[in-house]
Amino acid sequence: MTSAHRAEWRLFHGDGEPRAVTLPQAPPWRRFTPGRPMRPELPYLIEQRHADVVNAALHLRRPLLVTGPAGTGKSSLARAVAHELRLGELLRWPVNSRSTVKDALYQYDAIGRLRETTLSRDRGEGEPSIGTFVRLGPLGTALVPSATPRALLVDEMDKGDVDLPNDLLTVFEEGVFDIPELTRLPEEMADVEVQTHDHRGTVTLHQGLVQCAEFPVVVITSNGERDFPPAFLRRCVRLDLPVPDEERLRAIVTAHLGPEALRAADDLMEAFLRRRAPGELATDQLLNAVFLRLGGVDLDAEGLLDAVLHQLTGAM
Known part of the structure; x- marks a missing residue:
């Protein structure tokens, strides 16, 4: 490579001089299309023995716990499964130290409801539906009944609170949860439309109950920073991705x-x-x-x- 060609790649010179530049095309894995979720445009390469573990989890309808060092393709595996099986947009729950199962299931904006109810009364209008202030989280949306299961990535589980895996046991075992703010409503208000996590619109819940028809395809990633309790591991199929x-x-x-x-x-x-x-x-x-x-x-x-x-x- 000549010195002239070497100079051409420098878009920023750090000399304070404004220049008209054209950014080169981004890498294939950093290209985005407005209005369309990211999905793998290229094949996800995986050894057959590892693909067989994924298939075992699919047959058993059990969460797939994927461990391995950073950069081994744990999160990309979830996207690849959703893409190959045509399960729609991948739902993603990035876990951190403040994550709770309740937030992953749903969020209820009580303050917003109180404010809007007060304003509506002041205007002489009817109260807004409580469903306007309920939004399902990524896990809650994954459990909504549908003809085909949704795919959910629970990313970096070991970043969460030590009790988080145990808190998930009932949901993973039963595939059901309820929203107390809706279950307390009178019978004439039993059907409520709530928002979904993926902004696809709303779903109607009866008496605040969400019960999956097919258990979602759940991929849980871990960098191996913490051991999980045996009761949680028993409910998962484990895949360790090597470098x-x-x-x-x-x-x-x-x-x-x-x-x-x-x-x-x-x-x-x-x-x-x-x-x-x-x-x-x-x-x-x-x-x-x-x-x-x-x-x-x-x-x-x-x-x-x-x-x-x-x-x-x-x-x-």
């Missing part, structure tokens, strides 16, 4: 960026494998490096390869 070896890495690069990418990436592959240890580098970091190389970026520039292939664990 891909060199052969699988080459297949992944080819699937995402084409066979020509491998010819330009031998040294990057070698650098990635040399630096990698479980949990310290992710496969998408290699894809990022190869994509930049194909776009003419000078990865020999000081510190640039280190910035792209940075360790995911340890001190910053």
Whole structure:
């Protein structure tokens, strides 16, 4: 690569001079279409023995607990299953330390209802329906009866409270929950329309009860930062995804960026494998490096390869 070509890839110069630039095309995995949910446009590569575990969970109607280091494709697996089985938009519940099962099932805006009811009375209008202030969460939406099951990703379960797995046991076992704010309504108000998590509209609940017709396809991911209780593990089918070896890495690069990418990436592959240890580098970091190389970026520039292939664990 000539010095002139190397200079062209720099869009930002840091010299305070405004310039008219055209951003290059984004990587395939960072392209978005307004009004359409993200879905895998390329095949998700998985070993047959791991695909068989996924199929076992599907047959048993049990949650699939996927463990493994960061960057092994745990979350992408959920999207791939939803895409291949045509289960519609993937519902996603990103777990954090404040996550509760109740919030994943539904949210009720009591303050908003009180405010709108007061305003309606002041205007001489009828009270708004309570369903206007109830919205099902991702887990609640997944349990709504439908002709085909929905797919739900419970992402990074080990980030949640230590009691969260046990709190999920009844819902996972029975596939049912109720909304107390609706079950207390009088019989003449037993049917209430509530909003769904995916903004597809509303569903009508009878006496505040949600009972699935088909248990949803649930994929739970964990980085292995915490052990789960035996009662929770008993209700899951477990899949441990290993870091891909060199052969699988080459297949992944080819699937995402084409066979020509491998010819330009031998040294990057070698650098990635040399630096990698479980949990310290992710496969998408290699894809990022190869994509930049194909776009003419000078990865020999000081510190640039280190910035792209940075360790995911340890001190910053």
